[in-house]
Amino acid sequence: MKIAIIGYGKMGKEIEKIALERGHSVPLKISSQNLKEFSKENLEKCDAAIDFTTPDLAVGNIYKCFDANLPIVVGTTGWYASFNEVIQKCAKHNQTILHATNCSLGVNLFFELNKKLAKLMSTQNDYDVKIEEIHHTQKLDAPSGTAITLAEGLIENYSQKNTWKCDQEVGENELLINAIREENVPGTHAIKYSSEIDEIEIKHTAHNRKGFAKGAVIAAEYIANKKGVFSMNDVLFN
Ligand SMILES: NC(=O)C1=CN([C@@H]2O[C@H](COP(=O)(O)OP(=O)(O)OC[C@H]3O[C@@H](n4cnc5c(N)ncnc54)[C@H](OP(=O)(O)O)[C@@H]3O)[C@@H](O)[C@H]2O)C=CC1
Numbered sequence: 001m002k003i004a005i006i007g008y009g010k011m012g013k014e015i016e017k018i019a020l021e022r023g024h025s026v027p028l029k030i031s032s033q034n035l036k037e038f039s040k041e042n043l044e045k046c047d048a049a050i051d052f053t054t055p056d057l058a059v060g061n062i063y064k065c066f067d068a069n070l071p072i073v074v075g076t077t078g079w080y081a082s083f084n085e086v087i088q089k090c091a092k093h094n095q096t097i098l099h100a101t102n103c104s105l106g107v108n109l110f111f112e113l114n115k116k117l118a119k120l121m122s123t124q125n126d127y128d129v130k131i132e133e134i135h136h137t138q139k140l141d142a143p144s145g146t147a148i149t150l151a152e153g154l155i156e157n158y159s160q161k162n163t164w165k166c167d168q169e170v171g172e173n174e175l176l177i178n179a180i181r182e183e184n185v186p187g188t189h190a191i192k193y194s195s196e197i198d199e200i201e202i203k204h205t206a207h208n209r210k211g212f213a214k215g216a217v218i219a220a221e222y223i224a225n226k227k228g229v230f231s232m233n234d235v236l237f238n
């Protein structure tokens with residue numbers, strides 16, 4: 001399969017390694033240095049695109065791929081204000097997108113564990129809960145997309161919280177997300193339920209970026225010949 005990598009930064013470089021290991025070729029790699037190559041003609045020569053750029057670029061990049069009839073995996077986070085518009089456009093023009101706040105297969109299993117624990121804890125009133133995410137200092141968005149997905153999964157299953165806030169004072173029904181930035185941390189997420197008596201914590205720690213990259217390439221393989229809107233749940237559980 002011919003894969004276009006849009007965003008040849010920390011993730012783009014990891015994705016290239018995994019794509020080549022899995023027998024694909026990468027005829028197109030786009031960074032801010034070679035934007036002239038980011039043309040419809042070049043996109044049309046590929047079988048799928050993978051976007052890991054920046055929150056302000058993702059939507060424009062998605063539309064370029066739609067225009068070239070090219071299925072796209074979007075790993076970039078922080079563009080969710082435009083989510084509904086993008087999904088509608090995808091349906092209207094019969095295009096293909098797989099979006100994931102986190103492409104790691106382990107994190108997507110962790111998303112399910114989070115929902116199950118939230119359901120269990122919803123019967124208990126002695127605990128309060130918070131989410132903590134830790135990432136490297138170059139990260140542009142806060143909270144992380146993964147923390148938002150965790151918060152949404154928790155709130156759906158835990159009636160004591162109905163909205164989330166990041167690094168602000170919260171009321172009783174608001175879920176706190178703490179976003180911490182430390183040098184060289186690929187991505188750590190923890191959900192902590194604390195009472196006066198004890199604490200229950202679940203945590204996912206990425207040791208490196210390989211898991212995100214592997215999931216993104218597997219996602220590209222999954223959507224290459226499909227039409228519609230997909231998530232990592234489709235890849236993992238269908
Ligand atoms: N879903 C997931 O599993 C994961 C998501 N992410 C998300 O992916 C995104 C990228 O992360 P990361 O790789 O760490 O970021 P980097 O900053 O390392 O990479 C971003 C890349 O985008 C390139 N770029 C800049 N301008 C353009 C442009 N106009 N068109 C195309 N590319 C451009 C940059 O080029 P240049 O180097 O020339 O500036 C750079 O190569 C972030 O939103 C992050 O949150 C990260 C990890 C996992």
Ligand SMILES: O=C(O)C1=N[C@H](C(=O)O)C[C@H](O)C1
Binds near residue numbers: 101147187
């Ligand atoms: O920017 C990153 O690095 C990461 N971003 C994603 C997010 O915002 O959740 C996924 C991963 O945690 C790494």
